[in-house]
Amino acid sequence: MARFYRYRLPPWARQCLIVIERVTLPIMIFQLIRTLFFPTTFDVLLLGLLIGLFVAFYLEWI
Numbered sequence: 001m002a003r004f005y006r007y008r009l010p011p012w013a014r015q016c017l018i019v020i021e022r023v024t025l026p027i028m029i030f031q032l033i034r035t036l037f038f039p040t041t042f043d044v045l046l047l048g049l050l051i052g053l054f055v056a057f058y059l060e061w062i
Contacts, residue, residue: 020053024057028050031050
């Protein structure tokens with residue numbers, strides 16, 4: 001269903017989704033390393049949010 005939904009978006013919004021999808025994994029890896037060395041509540045919450053976003057893109061919910 002997500003594939004058809006993306007095609008109904010304007011080209012600039014579709015491009016933004018593609019960029020966010022490509023950038024999520026490197027940012028998530030950086031945040032994981034940062035959380036392992038300097039764990040704070042904000043870092044853990046941000047890492048959880050990034051993992052959820054990555055899973056949503058992977059399962060094509062977005």
